[in-house]
Amino acid sequence: MSVSSFRETTPAKVTFPALSEKKRNRQPIAALTAYDYSTARIADEAGIDLVLVGDSLAMVVLGYDTTLPVTVDEMLHHTRAVRRAVKRAVLVADMPFGSYHMSIDTAVENAVRFIKEAGAEAVKIEGGANRAALVQRLTEAEIPVVGHLGLTPQSVHHMGGYKVQGKTAAAADDLLEDALALEAAGAVAIVLEGIPREAASHITARLDVPTIGIGAGPDCDGQILVFHDLVNLSFAKPAKFVRQYGDAAGLFRTAIEGYVRDVETRTFPSDAESYHLSKEAASALEQSNGRRKA
Numbered sequence: 001m002s003v004s005s006f007r008e009t010t011p012a013k014v015t016f017p018a019l020s021e022k023k024r025n026r027q028p029i030a031a032l033t034a035y036d037y038s039t040a041r042i043a044d045e046a047g048i049d050l051v052l053v054g055d056s057l058a059m060v061v062l063g064y065d066t067t068l069p070v071t072v073d074e075m076l077h078h079t080r081a082v083r084r085a086v087k088r089a090v091l092v093a094d095m096p097f098g099s100y101h102m103s104i105d106t107a108v109e110n111a112v113r114f115i116k117e118a119g120a121e122a123v124k125i126e127g128g129a130n131r132a133a134l135v136q137r138l139t140e141a142e143i144p145v146v147g148h149l150g151l152t153p154q155s156v157h158h159m160g161g162y163k164v165q166g167k168t169a170a171a172a173d174d175l176l177e178d179a180l181a182l183e184a185a186g187a188v189a190i191v192l193e194g195i196p197r198e199a200a201s202h203i204t205a206r207l208d209v210p211t212i213g214i215g216a217g218p219d220c221d222g223q224i225l226v227f228h229d230l231v232n233l234s235f236a237k238p239a240k241f242v243r244q245y246g247d248a249a250g251l252f253r254t255a256i257e258g259y260v261r262d263v264e265t266r267t268f269p270s271d272a273e274s275y276h277l278s279k280e281a282a283s284a285l286e287q288s289n290g291r292r293k294a
């Protein structure tokens, strides 16, 4: 096999320059969250461009009410599992609440851990112009940064709930200013969450770096969803922007109910699903049983 035919059959590793190139070529970017080896492996093999280990794992994997309690160590643990699976997609880790809010120095220290100890290729932080200095410092430290604007779940108490943001012309313009500040500071991509389609479209047209939308309409350069929402495994009432592409909860429930039934009726395991002694060993065991009884 020649080198060139090898290249044709092996999907290229996705990089941030390649995602910017996709934007220039108007090719949509498909992104998804993942939190463990098996689902990350399926996402990578299915052609996802960007895998995010989201702090949403606090809610969908760990069962918390908000994203706020998840720690750096917990995020690192999941990022390492996802790292072992992801070969092609670009791998981004969410910096959790509190890990970049104390000082720029501790933020850089925490971000270095995601790159060095967990193998992430970029970190994501929530916030706009107020985070531009941090984005610049991380970028100077050779850590690519993905920004995140709009409905930023770590600001749930400030927002008074998970409310769509940027709903007036002035608020949409503020979001554009934030996006431009992040881009100028070196952000390699920006997630736009929970904002009107028109606001996201306006921002996307003004940026060189790709926008990745979730609840931000179809005019973003890419889309991202929470894995558990995509496959119906999140238990929460799905938001307006969620499209369910499968029913994992139903699949798992049916499978587990079947297993319980078969154990209770002693139809699992069958003889064929069991290991056996050799004939000789079985009869020797039989004799030893006889001796014990005698």
Ligand SMILES: Nc1nc(=O)c2c([nH]1)NC[C@@H]1CN(c3ccc(C(=O)N[C@@H](CCC(=O)O)C(=O)O)cc3)CN21
Binding pocket: 056, 059, 060, 067, 151, 153, 161, 162, 163, 164, 194, 215, 226, 228, 229, 234, 236, 239, 240
């Ligand atoms: N499973 C899951 N998927 C997500 O996409 C997600 C989470 N969890 N947790 C963190 C945030 C919260 N998300 C949300 C939640 C609600 C709306 C929403 O539609 N809000 C409505 C109603 C608000 C209200 O009832 O007060 C709105 O119109 O703003 C949007 C994004 C997105 N994120």
Ligand SMILES: CC(C)C(=O)C(=O)O
Binding pocket: 033, 052, 053, 054, 055, 056, 057, 094, 148, 191, 193, 214, 224, 225, 226
């Ligand atoms: C939904 C994405 C953008 C996210 O931040 C998360 O899953 O934590």
Ligand SMILES: [Mg+2]
Binding pocket: 054, 055, 056, 067, 094, 153
């Ligand atoms: Mg997040």
